[in-house]
Amino acid sequence: MASITLNNIKKTYEDGVTVIENLNLEIKDKEFIILVGPSGCGKSTTLRMIAGLEEISDGELKIGDKIVNNVSPKDRDIAMVFQSYALYPHMSVYKNMAFGLKNRKVPKEEIDKKVMAAAKMLDIESYLNRKPRALSGGQRQRVALGRAMVREPSVFLLDEPLSNLDAKLRTEMRSRISMLHKQLGTTFVYVTHDQTEAMTMGDRIVVMKDGVVQQFDTPQMLYNHPKNMFVAGFIGSPQMNFIDCMVKRKGENYFLSFGNYEIVLPNRMNDYLVMYDNKEVVFGVRPEDLSIVKGKDEVNSFDLYVDIAEMTGADYYLYGTFNDKKIIANVPSNNNIKSDKKYKFKIDIDRIHIFDKINERLICD
Amino acid sequence: MEKNIKKYFPAFVLPTFISFTVVFLIPFFMGIYLSFTEFTTVESATWIGFENYIRAFTKDENFLNALWFTIKFTVVSVITINIFAFSLALLLTKALKGTTFFRTVFFMPNLIGGIVLGYIWNLLINAILGVFGFDITYDADYGFWGLVFLLNWQLIGYMMVIYIAGLQNVPRDLKEAAKIDGASSFSILRNITIPMVMPSVTICLFLTLTNSFKLFDQNLALTGGAPARETSMLALDIYNTFYGRIGWQGVGQAKAVVFFLIVAIIAFVQLKITGRKEVES
Numbered sequence: 001m002a003s004i005t006l007n008n009i010k011k012t013y014e015d016g017v018t019v020i021e022n023l024n025l026e027i028k029d030k031e032f033i034i035l036v037g038p039s040g041c042g043k044s045t046t047l048r049m050i051a052g053l054e055e056i057s058d059g060e061l062k063i064g065d066k067i068v069n070n071v072s073p074k075d076r077d078i079a080m081v082f083q084s085y086a087l088y089p090h091m092s093v094y095k096n097m098a099f100g101l102k103n104r105k106v107p108k109e110e111i112d113k114k115v116m117a118a119a120k121m122l123d124i125e126s127y128l129n130r131k132p133r134a135l136s137g138g139q140r141q142r143v144a145l146g147r148a149m150v151r152e153p154s155v156f157l158l159d160e161p162l163s164n165l166d167a168k169l170r171t172e173m174r175s176r177i178s179m180l181h182k183q184l185g186t187t188f189v190y191v192t193h194d195q196t197e198a199m200t201m202g203d204r205i206v207v208m209k210d211g212v213v214q215q216f217d218t219p220q221m222l223y224n225h226p227k228n229m230f231v232a233g234f235i236g237s238p239q240m241n242f243i244d245c246m247v248k249r250k251g252e253n254y255f256l257s258f259g260n261y262e263i264v265l266p267n268r269m270n271d272y273l274v275m276y277d278n279k280e281v282v283f284g285v286r287p288e289d290l291s292i293v294k295g296k297d298e299v300n301s302f303d304l305y306v307d308i309a310e311m312t313g314a315d316y317y318l319y320g321t322f323n324d325k326k327i328i329a330n331v332p333s334n335n336n337i338k339s340d341k342k343y344k345f346k347i348d349i350d351r352i353h354i355f356d357k358i359n360e361r362l363i364c365d
Numbered sequence: 366m367e368k369n370i371k372k373y374f375p376a377f378v379l380p381t382f383i384s385f386t387v388v389f390l391i392p393f394f395m396g397i398y399l400s401f402t403e404f405t406t407v408e409s410a411t412w413i414g415f416e417n418y419i420r421a422f423t424k425d426e427n428f429l430n431a432l433w434f435t436i437k438f439t440v441v442s443v444i445t446i447n448i449f450a451f452s453l454a455l456l457l458t459k460a461l462k463g464t465t466f467f468r469t470v471f472f473m474p475n476l477i478g479g480i481v482l483g484y485i486w487n488l489l490i491n492a493i494l495g496v497f498g499f500d501i502t503y504d505a506d507y508g509f510w511g512l513v514f515l516l517n518w519q520l521i522g523y524m525m526v527i528y529i530a531g532l533q534n535v536p537r538d539l540k541e542a543a544k545i546d547g548a549s550s551f552s553i554l555r556n557i558t559i560p561m562v563m564p565s566v567t568i569c570l571f572l573t574l575t576n577s578f579k580l581f582d583q584n585l586a587l588t589g590g591a592p593a594r595e596t597s598m599l600a601l602d603i604y605n606t607f608y609g610r611i612g613w614q615g616v617g618q619a620k621a622v623v624f625f626l627i628v629a630i631i632a633f634v635q636l637k638i639t640g641r642k643e644v645e646s
């Protein structure tokens with residue numbers, strides 16, 4: 001049993017800066033949780049508090065059913081993988097992996113068995129006698145994982161473990177870590193600022209900003225139903241487009257008007273928009289929910305002058321400017337598209353998100 | 366271009382080479398030569414083979430006594446200085462308040478010259494021993510521990526600064542990883558911190574070893590070898606042989622060569638041993 005519960009956690013560093021005001025998270029046993037957010041938002045701080053490397057200023061941290069605020073790291077049944085790997089440079093790979101077991105007075109034969117099993121799983125058997133400095137980045141990374149694995153902890157904490165690897169290795173290690181999670185069946189808490197890593201690996205994702213949880217949800221929910229403009233903009237690449245507009249009402253129907261264009265909103269949104277009649281809001285639409293149309297009198301569409309057309313293989317990324325805001329559209333590359341040309345784009349109104357302009361929260365989607 | 370520079374090779378090397386030869390190589394080999402002669406001035410030397418060396422070891426019990434005293438002194442000083450310096454460095458890197466102040470204070474003794482220091486401590490120690498009715502020359506043991514104390518006082522601060530630099534270079538991640546790996550504070554010190562500061566250990570051992578073995582000023586000023594030359598160390602003994610006994614200049618010279626060989630061997634062996642333990646990362 002290794003659920004993790006954070007209740008009203010607060011962190012103030014010695015210099016008096018409060019990095020985290022009030023953090024609440026419920027992480028279930030065996031879940032793969034991702035902490036994601038921009039640099040400096042407190043991801044590492046949160047992870048280090050769970051690890052016991054950083055003191056908790058206020059609140060309650062539970063691992064399993066036990067409150068561990070004052071339990072030392074070694075007794076929390078956790079293992080951690082550091083961004084720098086933090087391998088002991090003067091010990092061989094074998095000794096690096098065995099160190100934790102040795103400290104726990106595990107018998108020699110058992111240590112040997114466990115190290116060998118982990119090494120086999122991670123394909124590092126042939127380097128066991130080497131020192132870390134004689135290994136490549138990817139190999140070091142695997143040793144760091146191995147060192148965490150051999151102790152069979154009930155929680156794995158990983159702080160940006162892939163950020164020092166090149167793009168190809170990163171993709172490979174990503175699936176390796178996901179596999180590892182399945183095989184080990186333990187709780188993983190994984191910090192990253194890479195939203196692709198977050199989306200591909202996590203069962204659930206915690207999106208943080210300035211020490212505050214913006215949304216804690218599955219990748220699908222984050223992508224399709226972001227709760228505010230920050231999450232909407234942070235998750236997804238290329239970014240969601242945001243367009244300022246005005247809510248108008250004609251009879252039973254609500255419209256969004258921007259520039260010379262109007263889009264008709266579905267009736268299911270009516271209840272949410274009552275208070276916004278004649279007020280400014282922001283609507284968000286993902287690049288792939290814009291499509292090129294030819295017809296002259298298409299509804300829910302607008303003209304956009306395409307400055308740049310990037311072919312990425314299967315898709316085109318089209319960049320244009322609308323009312324001084326950058327707009328990106330993602331269309332299949334079977335369209336024959338040129339840059340420096342005007343196109344008509346249709347908005348998929350079933351997939352738009354409307355946000356409050358002041359507090360940036362979702363109104364409806 | 367490269368050829369052009371090569372042409373001037375001698376012009377760049379010559380000044381250094383000449384000064385090195387004049388102030389180091391010539392006196393060095395001259396000294397070795399003189400140790401095989403009987404002489405009063407450099408011009409009047411007559412070759413006598415190993416006679417001086419034999420006299421140094423057989424006809425002069427002061428020399429063997431000084432050698433033994435020096436070895437004992439070196440062992441005790443090296444151990445005490447390094448243990449104290451390392452412990453202080455550990456304390457001061459544990460983010461205590463006012464560490465910069467203490468670092469400066471501990472380093473200061475090193476800025477005072479050996480002779481001055483020797484006299485100051487001679488006064489202080491004698492003032493204390495005087496209460497009980499004797500002084501530092503009363504017994505060789507007093508002189509021995511006086512010297513150990515003096516050198517500790519002088520070198521601890523210096524070595525501590527080197528250890529602090531080393532300790533501050535140990536990555537925090539490593540200690541944290543070890544903490545999570547279940548290592549106790551002592552185990553972290555032994556298995557992580559000390560191996561990581563081996564380069565500093567090498568330097569400090571080298572400096573304390575050579576400084577202890579070659580000690581002269583402090584020896585001269587604190588005890589002057591008293592009582593009865595029992596506390597005179599190698600350097601002081603050589604000095605006394607050379608300048609104090611007529612007709613023994615050659616023996617003094619032979620002792621100096623032996624002294625040089627011992628220092629060179631100690632330094633070499635020590636660097637080899639500790640150098641192997643260093644972590645390259």
Ligand SMILES: Nc1ncnc2c1ncn2[C@@H]1O[C@H](COP(=O)(O)OP(=O)(O)OP(=O)(O)O)[C@@H](O)[C@H]1O
Nearest residue numbers: 013014015019038039040041042043044045046193
């Ligand atoms: N020891 C410390 N003392 C004071 N402030 C700190 C300390 N460690 C971190 N901080 C501050 O806390 C904030 C959060 O830091 P944290 O390392 O948790 O960010 P992060 O989300 O992990 O960022 P990154 O993605 O860059 O690693 C930052 O503003 C940082 O400056």
Ligand SMILES: [Mg+2]
Nearest residue numbers: 043044045159
């Ligand atoms: Mg971080």
